[in-house]
Amino acid sequence: MLIKTPSPVLPTLIFDMDGVLVDNTPYQARAFQLLFRDLGLTTNARQLLRRLNGMPATNILKTVFRHPVPEKQLKEYASQREFLYRTLYWNKRRAMPGLVPFLEAARAAGHNIALGTGSPPETISYIVDHLDLRRYFDVVIGKDDVAKGKPHADTFTVAAAQLGVRPEDCIVFEDAVLGEQAAYRAGMRCVAVGSSLKEKNFQHPLAYVKDFTGFTPERLLELLARQPHAPKPDKQRAQRQYMHLE
Template identity: 70%
Template sequence: MPATSDYALIFDMDGVLIDNTRYQARAFQLLFRELGLDTNALTLLKRLNGMPATNILKTVFRYPVPEKQLKLYADRREFLYRVLYWDKRQELAGLTRFLEAARAAGFKLGLGTGSAPETIDYIIDHLHLRRFFDVVVGKDDVDHGKPHADTFAVVAKKLGVPPARCVVFEDAILGEQAAYRARMRCIGVGTALRAAQFQAPLTVIKDFTGLTPARVLKLLAEQPEVPQPSKKLAERQYMQL
């Protein structure tokens, strides 16, 4: 059996390291109000969370919007989000203790998110979490965001760990699909979704309280095969991008 040091744990950021989906949704909702749109932001994020903000925004317009304008809208949403979340930034319960235990056990640790570098800094540096991660991969490091495999595949390559020995922690449907497309197994984090809304995770956790490296290894042994990605779950619900 491979040593623990032969395995990697890869974490998404939003909804995994932190429970911030409702603040993200509120920022989108305020932007939509400014733009005269009536889209329900929380419903939208439950479907498309994990994608870059510009791609999410493409789905709410019934006409083409230039990329430059989408970027301005995304920047506006980011500003609103930071104002709303400024005093609320805190890690998900049990996270630091689990990360410390995982590193002590020999796991390699990576962060794979669709966020831009400044947004990553806003969270992980404020919470002093960067020290735990051997690799940090964000939006600017890949050609295609989730549900494509790129984000997690790049993390695994940088860590030097085969996909079959990587476990992804994800809170979003498209993030789980990205893990399976990358040929990795997944643990769901139920900050925004019910357990039944995930496809086939090793387990679904509410937070990191009580999770141990030994438990992760046991779950891997219980599900040796990587699930096939679901075309139905991975398809974008509003339009093809």
């Protein structure tokens, strides 16, 4: 009797937004730096984001004050930073090179595709809808959809749950160390997008790409075969206040 071998599950693809769909980290950093200047803070925003990128802005802001700041005040600072960022980035919004062809190829191949970001709905719309990218995503998970942001796994596990897929059948695309750790905490594998960090700063991604130029779903499946299981999260890398990246 001929026994049929089950077909491999086509992985679900989960994309972070900032630094993955768009190369906007320098503008995010500049907005934070302008806010810090107004607040009389000397924190280096670029170095700060290299450590804490992926977290909601209010959580990032908590780390720069030596005294407790009320949540209401943090939200006001975050709104000010968001206004500065949108002003700086308004005419610069472009999809990451190669992103749209990759999304179209992945959609044609039958992959489920999700967006998993720590941004609120209005910030997601500022990027995703302006660039007409929402049509590629089966679900969109943002800050308001989860209890805990990155490096916690919620962003990615909620995306998988909404799509009805297993975490082990998901691949995350992330540009931040905290995002990579969130993927591993969720039991997912990760492709590192090097828009702001060097390859050595990541733990053990499936691949390290500067952008999506020439990257294909077929190549992704080849890489997947080489890493059958998600790496275990590295607790030291997820210690937000202690990371010192070169």
